[in-house]
Amino acid sequence: MAEPIVDPLLLRIFIAFGLGALIGLEREQAESGGSFAGSRTFPLFALIGAVSQAFFPGLLPTVILALVVPLTVAYVAKVLTEHDIGLTTLTAAILTVLLGALTVHSERGAVFAIVIGGVVTVLLSAKPTIHGVVDRVDKSERRATLKFVLVVFVVLPLLPNRELDIVYGLNPRFIWFMVVFVTGLSFVAYILSRVIGARHGIALTGILGGFVSSTATTVSMAERTSEAPDIYRISAFSVVVASVVMFPRALVEVAVVNPALLPEVVVPLGAMTVVGLVLAGIGYWRSTLEPTIEADLENPFRLQPALFFGLVFAAVLVASQFANSRFGDAGIYATAFFSGLADVDAITLTLSRLAADGEISPAVATTGIVIGAIANTLTKVGLVWVLGTRRLGERVSVALGIVAVVGIVVVLL
Incomplete structure (x- = not known):
């Protein structure tokens, strides 16, 4: 040699x-x-x-x-x-x-x-950029962030890394790690929205708002449209984009918890993302107004919402395991729909974990995740009708309705 x-x-x-x-x-x-x-x-x-x-x-x-x-x-x-x-x-x-x-x-x-x-x-x-980011975050938010990070580093190592019968077979460290992961994902988007959201207008508001909280973005845009009906086109664009961005966010979560499931989930969620972005782009192109408005988003690094998500995630995980053992695939799908109405992160992480453990098949996990995503999309439609205007509701219903149909068709093929 x-x-x-x-x-x-x-x-x-x-x-x-x-x-x-x-x-x-x-x-x-x-x-x-x-x-x-x-x-x-x-x-x-x-x-x-x-x-x-x-x-x-x-x-x-x-x-x-x-x-x-x-x-x-x-x-x-x-x-x-x-x-x-x-x-x-x-x-x-x-x-x-x-x-x-x-x-x-x-x-x-x-x-x-x-x-x-x-x-x-x-x-x-990046010193100037980092200092600029810090300057844009007020003192109360910095304190809340520091408290959250402190609790994360103190609590995570203390939690047992095994399944405990006393908490229905859940792994406390895994639950808390998922809380930290989802919150951290939201926090990165939140910081970006604070730094560059206002300067780059409504498009970036919808994208970053979707990563922080698509529900919060939808509520904010609907309320703003109710106050100023003429901005319904731009608000519809923001709501649709925020709702569609939820799908790539779910793919990131699947990739972290169960990378083997990603090739199956990426097909329906990817199709929904592409169709949603195309429809949003058409709506934006037809719009004649481009005001610089922002969604009312809160710092996700707060203990109370993080703990609440942890409880929701744990409850969905237990409910899914029970539904699977009692009712089979139908139980999983029902749980995915009803939990997806409130939060898509919990059901995405839950089904990814169950598929990784071999408790459900990849096909069932994929279908359940898509059902949860569609249910959450329907929630956005309901919110704009209740809080917004008729024109906003019509535009969002058509766009997100097509996105939901695409998801169903791809899963059934």
Whole structure:
């Protein structure tokens, strides 16, 4: 077998050097980082970590401690001379040493080092954007978010990771993890809606509102249309888009809980998504108004709604298991419909889990998820009729009615 052109260890050391140079270039351009350490120093940090791990792995902790001393001295000098107490560059320096060591540790370590190095560089360079996001979130929302995150990190490790008879065979850690996952998915969309929703108008409002809460978006648009009937075209577009975005959100949940089920579910939900977006696009194209309006969305990182979703999810999971054992597939479908009227996330996660455990077939899980999605779509139609205007109700009913029919047809084929 031919010898490699470049020694594998040497290649990984070059990778470490490149990661250090990447982070160093970013720090060189940063106002608070350039004077402390920059494009020359950071590659050296990475090389120190790489060489130590490659030839003296037992001394790596000592090397890091030895570096902490001059880094601390340099940091103190920076604080005294520039009155800048930021720890970002100091932290990045220590992390760069570890990334260098990780690069030569193993092949998997090299991959992780490259990914982490890229993420770190993006994070460091995104300082203005991140600060802008924080400035757009008021103090009460920040406190609520911090409380939620604190509870998540405290509660999750304490919950038993096994099925308990006392709670009807449920796995408490899995239930809470699903609560965190769904809430986190909503929170990402919520932050994006706060940052760029208003500037990009109603289209982005519908998309991001659908990921946060399609029901909340529907209620908000219906109430706004009731106050200003002339915006019914744009409001209909927003409601339809928010309702359709619910389907890709469900696909993300299926992919996390049961990736093997995704190929089956993606066909009906994908068809419903495409048809819904086409109908929404036609409605938007025919519209003559484009006001910049936003849905009234609340921060999803709040304990009370999260706990409520956890209870709903647990109840739907127990009810689905009971319905399956007592009534078979018909019980699953009935449970999917009635739970879908209120929330599609719970039934999507439940049926994905049951299919993963082998309690129901993938076909039954797929049909149940589609039924839940259709039921939730019908809820949106009912809300716009009750809270909105007749014109809004007619437009939304036609669009979402076609979407529901497409879902039924695809499942029955």
